[in-house]
Amino acid sequence: MEFIFNLIGSLFEGIGQDQSLNTKKIDDHIEKLKRYPWFKELYENEQYHQKIFTNRHVRRYLQSKGRVRRMIKYEKSRKKFITLLNAQIQPKS
Numbered sequence: 001m002e003f004i005f006n007l008i009g010s011l012f013e014g015i016g017q018d019q020s021l022n023t024k025k026i027d028d029h030i031e032k033l034k035r036y037p038w039f040k041e042l043y044e045n046e047q048y049h050q051k052i053f054t055n056r057h058v059r060r061y062l063q064s065k066g067r068v069r070r071m072i073k074y075e076k077s078r079k080k081f082i083t084l085l086n087a088q089i090q091p092k093s
Helices: 002-013 023-033 038-042 046-054 056-064 064-072 075-089
Strands: none
Touching: 002 046, 023 038, 023 056, 023 064, 038 046, 038 064, 046 075, 056 064, 056 075, 064 075
């Protein structure tokens, strides 16, 4: 069921939006996520911290209110975010 919501959310997310990032929205989401130990641990890790603030893919992911809600609620969504972070640290060659 979560897959279907993710798919629908992804489809609607790109409709009618430009490609710019909303820094205020992302920063608000980061502040919200920092209340949770699992995210705070990532945030305090230098490698992850850098990607959270400089990587366009990670920031676009954090811009989504739905994704942030799912990360707060579901461990599977948290793991998906961590996988994205790790992929940005160690890109495929």
